[in-house]
Amino acid sequence: MMLNLVLPLLYLFSPMVLGSPIGDLFSVIDNSDSPSDSPPDSPTDSPPTSPTSSKLVVAHYMVGNTNRYRVDDWETHIQRADNTGFDAFALNIGNDAWQIGQLKRAFEAAGRHENFNLFISLDMNSIPCNTQDDAGFMDAISQFFDDPQYQLYDGKPLLSTFSGQDCTFGHASVVDGWKYALSRSRRMIHFVPSFFAQDGGFPHDLAAMDGGFNWNSAWPVGRSNISFHSDSNWINDLGGRTYMAGVSPWMFAHYSSATLNKNMIYYMDEWMLTKRWEQLIEHRQQVDIVQAITWNDFGESHYIGPLLSSESQPGSEEWTTGYDHTPWLDLFAFYINAFKTGTYTIFARPYISLGSTLSCDG
């Protein structure tokens, strides 16, 4: 089950050569000791902002891959994410009871890093949501909302989802269903789900939302360059509610019909990752939270965190073994800082990041 990929071209991206042809690299290195150089495409006249930022940058974390973790494994990941500039992990939990036990370990580890928080992202492709009883997961997760490391937003526990736009929890409508499910926690919650709409646009008539997470903003949908179009639509439709945007290095999966039957590759050419970050920074006044997709989803290949021996993979070893993605964390650190402060800080030393583009062969 090998992925049939062509890896023909090295492309170079660096904070100093963003969007530039490779030939510019050498002049960039020549110029590297003039610290006022700005990346050619950067928004150099973005307005100055206060050094303290309310903006959050978080990373999606598949708890489903952690069943062998001990507290120390959580801490290794938290330390790495904290050092990169992330504020929190969005812990994706599914329907397995053991995942609640791993949440406890995660919070114990986060307790050793006072600047790093956690919040829950309900995977509604896994958690059933047809009956009132299905909302019982709220009882199980509410215990974490008072933890000092639980991420708050507007003073309330932040709760997100993957999907869930059809959940009714035994009620007449999706709105009533989610209002009921959230009420089971008996407290105010800041609910920012990633609901999907049939047409790929904004999911209308969802008054239960305090904000929206535009999951598919992280990649071009179809064969086009990454853009801020769907972000703008969501921001308009949210009408002042919290907007959470996605960013991802890429996405591909190669599961045979005997396993997950999932074969896909998204268009990621044309400097997709760096362009996306620069779009988010250019529009940072409209973007409240950026969520990186993902820290550890090996099955869809968009992990940026380290692959420790304690990870449990969903059968993706064939295309992850030996493919360390953590060099991306340096690039993320650069952009996270720019997103939070509104200013690109040029590295003191020349920094070159090498990668290769993936494309399908036939």
Ligand SMILES: *[C@@H]1O[C@H](CO)[C@@H](O)[C@H](O)[C@H]1NC(C)=O
């Ligand atoms: C993406 O943009 C580049 C120019 O910046 C263009 O050459 C290329 O055709 C575009 N790709 C797609 C799929 O539209």
